[in-house]
Amino acid sequence: MIPKPESVHWIAAAICLLIGLLLVAEAIVGPEVFRRRAWRAYSFPAVVVLSSVLLWAITIFSTFSTMHLLAHALWAQAALVAGAVELAIVRGKLRSPSWALVPAFALLVSGMAFLVHEPNPWLYSRSAFLHHAIGWMLVVVSIFPLGQALRPGRVVWRAGFALTFVLLAVLLFADRDVAPIFGRFGTGGP
Amino acid sequence: MSSEIATSIPREDERQETARRPWRALAIQLLGPLTILGGVVWAIAQPYRIVLLDRAGQGIYDYLFQAPLLVMLVGLAFSFVIAPGLVDDLEAEDRRDPEA
Numbered sequence: 001m002i003p004k005p006e007s008v009h010w011i012a013a014a015i016c017l018l019i020g021l022l023l024v025a026e027a028i029v030g031p032e033v034f035r036r037r038a039w040r041a042y043s044f045p046a047v048v049v050l051s052s053v054l055l056w057a058i059t060i061f062s063t064f065s066t067m068h069l070l071a072h073a074l075w076a077q078a079a080l081v082a083g084a085v086e087l088a089i090v091r092g093k094l095r096s097p098s099w100a101l102v103p104a105f106a107l108l109v110s111g112m113a114f115l116v117h118e119p120n121p122w123l124y125s126r127s128a129f130l131h132h133a134i135g136w137m138l139v140v141v142s143i144f145p146l147g148q149a150l151r152p153g154r155v156v157w158r159a160g161f162a163l164t165f166v167l168l169a170v171l172l173f174a175d176r177d178v179a180p181i182f183g184r185f186g187t188g189g190p
Numbered sequence: 191m192s193s194e195i196a197t198s199i200p201r202e203d204e205r206q207e208t209a210r211r212p213w214r215a216l217a218i219q220l221l222g223p224l225t226i227l228g229g230v231v232w233a234i235a236q237p238y239r240i241v242l243l244d245r246a247g248q249g250i251y252d253y254l255f256q257a258p259l260l261v262m263l264v265g266l267a268f269s270f271v272i273a274p275g276l277v278d279d280l281e282a283e284d285r286r287d288p289e290a
Contacts, residue, residue, distance in 0.1 A: 003251040014260040021221055021268045028217050029280050036279045040272070173257050 002061060006177045012051070013172035016165045019047055023162030027155060041090045048083030052076050071117040078106035097152035104145035107164070111138025126179045134171050137164075215277050222269025229261030 022044055026034040035041035055076035059069055085102040088094040114135030120128040144160035151157075237243045240259065241252045 001250075003255070004249075007251040007255045010255050010257045010260055013257070014264050017225070017261065017264045018267065021225065021264065022272065024221060025218055025268075025272065025276055028214050029276060033279050033283050034276070037275060040275070173261070 004177055005062075006175050008058065009172050009175040012054075013169045013175075015047060015051055016172060017169035019044060020162055020165030020167075020169060022047075023158070023165060027158040027162050035090065042087070045083050045086035045090055048079055048086060052079035052083055055079060067117040067119075071113045074113045075110050078110050082106040098149050100145040100149035100152070102145075103161075104142045104149065107138050107142035107145065111135045111140075111142065114138065123181055126174075126176055126181050129181050130171055130175055134168065137167060137171070141167075215280050218273050218276050218280070222265045222267075222273050225265030225268060226262050227265075229258045229265060232261060233258035 022040075026044075053076075055072055059072040059076055062072060063069055082103045085094065085099050089099060112135070114131050118128055118131035118135070122129055122132045141160065141164040144157050144164065147154065148157040148161070233240050236258070239257050241248045241256050
């Protein structure tokens with residue numbers, strides 16, 4: 001009864017899309033209005049911590065490949081640390097903008113894990129293509145929380161960080177267990 | 191000129207802020223429907239991603255997690271759970287601080 005990898009990746013994509021919409025909304029209205037209701041303020045860190053728990057579950061059950069196991073463990077750890085820091089920021093325990101370096105580091109390490117654990121070139125398969133695309137995307141977008149830490153207060157950092165999750169959702173939704181790089185097996189169609 | 195009559199000229203960025211606020215509420219209200227629309231367009235473009243329309247060789251998880259439907263579900267959740275309260279808070283903020 002263990003779901004197929006593509007089903008799990010689509011659930012992750014839906015969670016990423018929800019996080020992305022929440023962060024886009026926060027970028028539009030500003031943190032002061034967004035955090036007026038406690039459940040809304042805690043939703044982002046809570047979902048990130050929940051994602052970490054789910055990633056740990058995948059790490060435990062998805063034991064077919066050591067590289068996949070290590071990569072999922074690293075993503076789980078990165079999500080847990082980033083979620084904990086976000087939780088402390090919302091709670092008011094951490095106030096320095098420099099704490100945004102933690103999600104920046106989490107994104108960078110996660111991206112590198114994607115790239116390192118994919119042994120095949122970009123056009124080898126759909127999976128290889130997505131690993132490279134997501135990996136490089138995460139490495140590049142780590143500049144947004146980095147910018148938030150170095151030059152806080154600019155909307156572009158918050159908007160970029162928010163759109164990161166929307167883009168990640170699009171790429172995860174594109175995942176298929178069996179498919180050519182672009183298109184669908186067996187039909188010749190798109 | 192008497193300082194009782196003369197008032198300060200509003201700063202440019204404050205005026206822009208006032209003019210932009212209705213767009214913020216509109217943008218929040220549009221996020222959910224646009225997401226739902228994205229799911230619908232995706233379902234039309236790739237109907238084989240909807241298992242109900244293409245049942246051959248599908249398992250229980252294929253029925254539970256159909257990608258375009260997940261997108262629509264997220265859009266619905268945002269539209270009905272998150273957006274209304276956010277718009278209310280934005281309007282409350284405008285009423286509380288109309289000059290900002």
